[in-house]
Amino acid sequence: MVRIREMEEADVDAVSAIRVRGWQSAYAGIVPGTYLDAMTVEGDAQGRRTWFAHPLRQSTELVALDAGGELVGWISCGPYRGSVPGGRPTGEVYACYVRPDRIGRGVGRALLGEVHARMGERGFQAVSLWVLGDNRQARRFYERADYRPDGGTQDDVYDGVTLTELRYGRPLR
Template identity: 65%
Template sequence: MVHVRKMSEADVEAVSAIRVRGWQTAYAGILPGSYLEAMTVESDADQRRQWFSLPHRQSVDLVAVDAGVPVGWINYGPFRSGESGEPGVRTGEINALYVRPDLTGRGIGRALLGEAHARLRGQEYRAAVLWVLDGNRGARRFYERAGYRADGPTQTEVYDGLAVAELRYRHGW
Protein backbone atom coordinates (compact mmCIF):
# COMPACT_ATOMS: atom_id res chain seq x y z
CA MET A 1 0.00 0.00 0.00
CA VAL A 2 1.52 3.33 -1.02
CA HIS A 3 1.19 6.54 0.89
CA VAL A 4 2.06 10.03 -0.32
CA ARG A 5 4.22 12.40 1.69
CA LYS A 6 6.36 15.47 1.19
CA MET A 7 9.73 14.68 -0.37
CA SER A 8 12.82 15.01 1.81
CA GLU A 9 16.41 15.56 0.78
CA ALA A 10 17.05 11.89 1.64
CA ASP A 11 14.72 10.96 -1.27
CA VAL A 12 16.79 12.74 -3.95
CA GLU A 13 18.63 9.65 -5.28
CA ALA A 14 15.46 7.56 -5.45
CA VAL A 15 13.51 10.35 -7.15
CA SER A 16 16.31 10.87 -9.68
CA ALA A 17 16.28 7.15 -10.48
CA ILE A 18 12.50 7.27 -10.95
CA ARG A 19 12.75 10.36 -13.15
CA VAL A 20 15.61 9.15 -15.37
CA ARG A 21 14.18 5.63 -15.83
CA GLY A 22 10.77 7.19 -16.42
CA TRP A 23 12.11 9.42 -19.19
CA GLN A 24 14.06 6.56 -20.76
CA THR A 25 10.99 4.33 -20.77
CA ALA A 26 8.14 6.74 -21.54
CA TYR A 27 9.96 8.79 -24.17
CA ALA A 28 11.69 5.97 -26.08
CA GLY A 29 10.75 6.45 -29.72
CA ILE A 30 9.60 10.02 -29.04
CA LEU A 31 12.87 11.70 -28.03
CA PRO A 32 16.25 10.95 -29.61
CA GLY A 33 17.94 7.89 -28.15
CA SER A 34 21.15 9.90 -27.82
CA TYR A 35 19.43 12.31 -25.46
CA LEU A 36 17.86 9.56 -23.35
CA GLU A 37 21.07 7.50 -23.20
CA ALA A 38 23.05 10.52 -21.97
CA MET A 39 20.78 10.92 -18.93
CA THR A 40 22.26 9.62 -15.67
CA VAL A 41 20.85 9.27 -12.21
CA GLU A 42 23.99 10.88 -10.79
CA SER A 43 23.76 14.09 -12.84
CA ASP A 44 20.03 14.34 -12.24
CA ALA A 45 20.57 13.89 -8.49
CA ASP A 46 23.22 16.63 -8.49
CA GLN A 47 20.81 19.05 -10.20
CA ARG A 48 17.91 17.97 -7.97
CA ARG A 49 19.96 18.51 -4.79
CA GLN A 50 20.87 22.03 -5.91
CA TRP A 51 17.27 22.79 -6.81
CA PHE A 52 15.93 21.15 -3.66
CA SER A 53 18.11 23.39 -1.48
CA LEU A 54 16.86 26.68 -2.99
CA PRO A 55 15.33 28.61 -0.08
CA HIS A 56 12.43 30.32 -1.86
CA ARG A 57 11.07 27.59 -4.12
CA GLN A 58 7.38 27.93 -4.81
CA SER A 59 6.85 24.39 -6.07
CA VAL A 60 6.29 21.34 -3.89
CA ASP A 61 7.68 17.81 -4.26
CA LEU A 62 5.73 14.79 -3.06
CA VAL A 63 6.71 11.13 -3.18
CA ALA A 64 4.63 7.98 -3.18
CA VAL A 65 6.26 5.52 -0.80
CA ASP A 66 5.85 1.74 -0.65
CA ALA A 67 7.57 -0.15 2.18
CA GLY A 68 9.62 2.95 2.97
CA VAL A 69 10.93 3.34 -0.59
CA PRO A 70 9.87 6.11 -3.01
CA VAL A 71 8.15 4.62 -6.06
CA GLY A 72 6.70 7.80 -7.58
CA TRP A 73 7.23 11.56 -7.57
CA ILE A 74 5.23 14.66 -8.42
CA ASN A 75 6.19 18.34 -8.50
CA TYR A 76 3.51 21.03 -8.55
CA GLY A 77 3.14 24.71 -7.79
CA PRO A 78 1.76 27.98 -9.14
CA PHE A 79 1.34 28.32 -12.88
CA ARG A 80 4.78 29.36 -14.11
CA SER A 81 4.20 31.64 -17.09
CA GLY A 82 1.92 32.95 -19.79
CA GLU A 83 -1.86 32.96 -19.86
CA SER A 84 -3.30 30.14 -17.75
CA GLY A 85 -6.70 29.95 -19.40
CA GLU A 86 -9.63 31.46 -17.56
CA PRO A 87 -8.98 35.04 -16.40
CA GLY A 88 -9.36 35.43 -12.66
CA VAL A 89 -9.04 31.70 -11.95
CA ARG A 90 -6.09 30.93 -9.69
CA THR A 91 -4.26 28.18 -11.56
CA GLY A 92 -1.62 25.71 -10.41
CA GLU A 93 0.70 23.63 -12.55
CA ILE A 94 1.76 20.01 -12.44
CA ASN A 95 5.41 20.34 -13.44
CA ALA A 96 6.37 16.66 -13.38
CA LEU A 97 4.89 13.27 -12.51
CA TYR A 98 6.82 10.01 -12.75
CA VAL A 99 6.27 6.51 -11.42
CA ARG A 100 8.84 3.74 -11.39
CA PRO A 101 8.32 2.18 -14.85
CA ASP A 102 7.80 -1.37 -13.54
CA LEU A 103 4.98 -0.12 -11.30
CA THR A 104 2.88 1.91 -13.74
CA GLY A 105 -0.80 1.03 -13.88
CA ARG A 106 -1.06 0.34 -10.15
CA GLY A 107 -2.66 3.62 -9.04
CA ILE A 108 0.54 5.33 -7.87
CA GLY A 109 0.25 8.15 -10.39
CA ARG A 110 -3.43 8.63 -9.50
CA ALA A 111 -2.53 8.82 -5.80
CA LEU A 112 0.17 11.44 -6.44
CA LEU A 113 -2.03 13.50 -8.74
CA GLY A 114 -4.96 13.28 -6.32
CA GLU A 115 -2.83 14.52 -3.42
CA ALA A 116 -1.40 17.39 -5.50
CA HIS A 117 -4.94 18.38 -6.52
CA ALA A 118 -6.13 18.27 -2.91
CA ARG A 119 -3.24 20.46 -1.77
CA LEU A 120 -3.79 22.93 -4.63
CA ARG A 121 -7.51 23.15 -3.76
CA GLY A 122 -6.53 23.71 -0.13
CA GLN A 123 -4.48 26.71 -1.28
CA GLU A 124 -7.50 28.09 -3.18
CA TYR A 125 -6.35 27.12 -6.67
CA ARG A 126 -9.33 26.44 -8.92
CA ALA A 127 -7.58 24.71 -11.81
CA ALA A 128 -4.33 23.06 -12.81
CA VAL A 129 -2.46 22.86 -16.09
CA LEU A 130 0.35 20.64 -17.29
CA TRP A 131 2.36 20.02 -20.44
CA VAL A 132 2.55 16.61 -22.09
CA LEU A 133 4.50 15.47 -25.14
CA ASP A 134 2.16 15.14 -28.10
CA GLY A 135 3.52 11.69 -28.91
CA ASN A 136 3.18 10.36 -25.36
CA ARG A 137 -0.15 8.62 -25.85
CA GLY A 138 -0.01 6.78 -22.53
CA ALA A 139 0.42 9.97 -20.51
CA ARG A 140 -2.27 11.72 -22.50
CA ARG A 141 -4.74 8.89 -21.76
CA PHE A 142 -3.75 8.96 -18.07
CA TYR A 143 -4.38 12.70 -17.75
CA GLU A 144 -7.61 12.53 -19.75
CA ARG A 145 -8.93 9.80 -17.41
CA ALA A 146 -8.03 12.13 -14.51
CA GLY A 147 -10.21 14.89 -16.01
CA TYR A 148 -7.63 16.90 -17.97
CA ARG A 149 -8.36 18.13 -21.48
CA ALA A 150 -6.09 19.70 -24.07
CA ASP A 151 -7.02 23.39 -24.00
CA GLY A 152 -5.25 24.73 -27.10
CA PRO A 153 -1.79 26.13 -26.33
CA THR A 154 1.24 24.24 -27.62
CA GLN A 155 4.97 24.69 -27.23
CA THR A 156 8.03 23.09 -28.74
CA GLU A 157 11.10 21.80 -26.94
CA VAL A 158 14.27 20.75 -28.75
CA TYR A 159 16.15 17.60 -27.72
CA ASP A 160 19.45 16.87 -29.52
CA GLY A 161 18.23 18.85 -32.52
CA LEU A 162 14.75 17.28 -32.68
CA ALA A 163 11.80 19.64 -32.15
CA VAL A 164 9.07 17.94 -30.12
CA ALA A 165 5.59 19.36 -29.61
CA GLU A 166 4.00 19.61 -26.18
CA LEU A 167 0.28 20.13 -25.57
CA ARG A 168 -1.13 21.97 -22.61
CA TYR A 169 -3.81 20.18 -20.64
CA ARG A 170 -6.16 21.81 -18.12
CA HIS A 171 -8.35 20.52 -15.30
CA GLY A 172 -10.76 22.68 -13.30
CA TRP A 173 -12.59 21.89 -10.10
Protein backbone atom coordinates in the same frame (compact mmCIF):
# COMPACT_ATOMS: atom_id res chain seq x y z
CA MET B 1 -1.66 0.82 -1.55
CA VAL B 2 0.68 3.80 -1.41
CA ARG B 3 1.46 6.46 1.14
CA ILE B 4 2.09 10.02 -0.03
CA ARG B 5 4.37 12.39 1.87
CA GLU B 6 6.48 15.50 1.34
CA MET B 7 9.78 14.84 -0.38
CA GLU B 8 12.86 15.10 1.84
CA GLU B 9 16.45 15.82 0.85
CA ALA B 10 17.27 12.17 1.59
CA ASP B 11 14.87 11.21 -1.26
CA VAL B 12 16.85 13.01 -3.98
CA ASP B 13 18.73 9.96 -5.30
CA ALA B 14 15.58 7.81 -5.45
CA VAL B 15 13.57 10.61 -7.10
CA SER B 16 16.34 11.15 -9.67
CA ALA B 17 16.40 7.43 -10.44
CA ILE B 18 12.62 7.43 -10.96
CA ARG B 19 12.79 10.53 -13.17
CA VAL B 20 15.67 9.31 -15.37
CA ARG B 21 14.30 5.76 -15.72
CA GLY B 22 10.85 7.25 -16.33
CA TRP B 23 12.16 9.43 -19.15
CA GLN B 24 14.11 6.55 -20.69
CA SER B 25 11.04 4.32 -20.58
CA ALA B 26 8.18 6.71 -21.41
CA TYR B 27 9.99 8.69 -24.09
CA ALA B 28 11.74 5.84 -25.93
CA GLY B 29 10.88 6.29 -29.59
CA ILE B 30 9.73 9.88 -28.97
CA VAL B 31 12.79 11.73 -27.63
CA PRO B 32 16.05 10.98 -29.49
CA GLY B 33 17.89 8.01 -28.03
CA THR B 34 21.10 10.03 -27.85
CA TYR B 35 19.40 12.44 -25.43
CA LEU B 36 17.91 9.65 -23.31
CA ASP B 37 21.18 7.68 -23.23
CA ALA B 38 23.06 10.75 -22.00
CA MET B 39 20.78 11.12 -18.95
CA THR B 40 22.29 9.92 -15.69
CA VAL B 41 20.87 9.53 -12.23
CA GLU B 42 23.99 11.14 -10.78
CA GLY B 43 23.72 14.22 -13.00
CA ASP B 44 20.02 14.60 -12.28
CA ALA B 45 20.60 14.19 -8.53
CA GLN B 46 23.32 16.83 -8.49
CA GLY B 47 21.04 19.42 -10.08
CA ARG B 48 18.07 18.32 -7.97
CA ARG B 49 20.00 18.77 -4.70
CA THR B 50 20.87 22.35 -5.65
CA TRP B 51 17.32 23.08 -6.72
CA PHE B 52 15.77 21.35 -3.67
CA ALA B 53 17.81 23.51 -1.30
CA HIS B 54 16.90 26.77 -3.08
CA PRO B 55 15.33 29.08 -0.46
CA LEU B 56 12.86 30.68 -2.92
CA ARG B 57 11.61 27.42 -4.45
CA GLN B 58 7.80 27.64 -4.82
CA SER B 59 7.13 24.06 -5.78
CA THR B 60 5.67 21.31 -3.67
CA GLU B 61 7.39 17.95 -4.02
CA LEU B 62 5.60 14.77 -3.00
CA VAL B 63 6.71 11.16 -3.09
CA ALA B 64 4.78 7.90 -3.08
CA LEU B 65 5.94 4.96 -0.99
CA ASP B 66 4.69 1.42 -1.40
CA ALA B 67 3.60 -0.81 1.51
CA GLY B 68 7.24 -1.76 2.12
CA GLY B 69 8.34 1.88 2.33
CA GLU B 70 10.07 1.91 -1.07
CA LEU B 71 9.86 5.16 -3.02
CA VAL B 72 7.92 4.41 -6.22
CA GLY B 73 6.71 7.80 -7.49
CA TRP B 74 7.27 11.54 -7.43
CA ILE B 75 5.24 14.60 -8.37
CA SER B 76 6.13 18.29 -8.45
CA CYS B 77 3.61 21.13 -8.56
CA GLY B 78 3.11 24.80 -7.81
CA PRO B 79 1.75 28.00 -9.30
CA TYR B 80 1.26 28.01 -13.06
CA ARG B 81 4.33 29.33 -14.86
CA GLY B 82 3.38 31.79 -17.57
CA SER B 83 0.14 33.43 -18.60
CA VAL B 84 -2.68 31.81 -16.71
CA PRO B 85 -5.15 30.08 -19.04
CA GLY B 86 -8.69 31.30 -18.36
CA GLY B 87 -7.57 34.07 -15.99
CA ARG B 88 -8.40 32.16 -12.80
CA PRO B 89 -5.98 31.06 -10.06
CA THR B 90 -4.24 28.07 -11.65
CA GLY B 91 -1.73 25.57 -10.38
CA GLU B 92 0.56 23.44 -12.50
CA VAL B 93 1.82 19.88 -12.32
CA TYR B 94 5.47 20.37 -13.28
CA ALA B 95 6.38 16.68 -13.34
CA CYS B 96 4.88 13.32 -12.45
CA TYR B 97 6.85 10.08 -12.67
CA VAL B 98 6.25 6.57 -11.45
CA ARG B 99 8.82 3.81 -11.42
CA PRO B 100 8.28 2.05 -14.77
CA ASP B 101 7.62 -1.35 -13.15
CA ARG B 102 4.85 0.21 -11.01
CA ILE B 103 2.89 1.95 -13.76
CA GLY B 104 -0.76 0.90 -13.82
CA ARG B 105 -0.94 0.16 -10.08
CA GLY B 106 -2.52 3.41 -8.89
CA VAL B 107 0.66 5.26 -7.86
CA GLY B 108 0.25 8.10 -10.37
CA ARG B 109 -3.45 8.38 -9.60
CA ALA B 110 -2.69 8.67 -5.86
CA LEU B 111 -0.03 11.35 -6.45
CA LEU B 112 -2.32 13.34 -8.73
CA GLY B 113 -5.21 13.09 -6.28
CA GLU B 114 -3.07 14.44 -3.46
CA VAL B 115 -1.85 17.31 -5.64
CA HIS B 116 -5.43 18.21 -6.57
CA ALA B 117 -6.42 18.27 -2.90
CA ARG B 118 -3.45 20.43 -1.91
CA MET B 119 -3.94 22.85 -4.79
CA GLY B 120 -7.59 23.25 -3.87
CA GLU B 121 -6.55 24.05 -0.29
CA ARG B 122 -4.18 26.72 -1.65
CA GLY B 123 -7.05 28.42 -3.48
CA PHE B 124 -6.30 27.29 -7.01
CA GLN B 125 -9.43 26.87 -9.11
CA ALA B 126 -7.79 24.94 -11.95
CA VAL B 127 -4.67 22.97 -12.73
CA SER B 128 -2.66 22.69 -15.95
CA LEU B 129 0.23 20.55 -17.15
CA TRP B 130 2.29 19.97 -20.28
CA VAL B 131 2.60 16.60 -22.00
CA LEU B 132 4.46 15.58 -25.14
CA GLY B 133 1.94 15.23 -27.94
CA ASP B 134 3.38 11.86 -28.98
CA ASN B 135 3.22 10.44 -25.44
CA ARG B 136 -0.09 8.64 -25.86
CA GLN B 137 0.19 6.69 -22.59
CA ALA B 138 0.56 9.88 -20.52
CA ARG B 139 -2.20 11.62 -22.44
CA ARG B 140 -4.60 8.72 -21.72
CA PHE B 141 -3.61 8.80 -18.04
CA TYR B 142 -4.35 12.51 -17.72
CA GLU B 143 -7.56 12.25 -19.74
CA ARG B 144 -8.80 9.56 -17.31
CA ALA B 145 -8.13 12.13 -14.55
CA ASP B 146 -10.45 14.63 -16.35
CA TYR B 147 -7.71 16.69 -18.00
CA ARG B 148 -8.41 17.98 -21.48
CA PRO B 149 -6.18 19.70 -24.04
CA ASP B 150 -6.94 23.43 -24.02
CA GLY B 151 -5.20 24.40 -27.28
CA GLY B 152 -1.93 25.59 -25.73
CA THR B 153 1.25 24.27 -27.36
CA GLN B 154 4.98 24.78 -26.96
CA ASP B 155 7.98 23.29 -28.68
CA ASP B 156 11.07 21.82 -27.04
CA VAL B 157 14.23 20.76 -28.85
CA TYR B 158 16.06 17.56 -27.88
CA ASP B 159 19.32 16.86 -29.72
CA GLY B 160 18.11 18.85 -32.71
CA VAL B 161 14.64 17.28 -32.82
CA THR B 162 11.68 19.58 -32.15
CA LEU B 163 8.87 18.02 -30.16
CA THR B 164 5.53 19.63 -29.40
CA GLU B 165 4.01 19.66 -25.95
CA LEU B 166 0.29 20.10 -25.42
CA ARG B 167 -1.18 21.93 -22.48
CA TYR B 168 -3.88 20.04 -20.61
CA GLY B 169 -6.09 21.50 -17.92
CA ARG B 170 -8.96 20.74 -15.61
CA PRO B 171 -10.99 22.58 -13.01
CA LEU B 172 -10.49 21.78 -9.36
CA ARG B 173 -13.63 20.95 -7.44
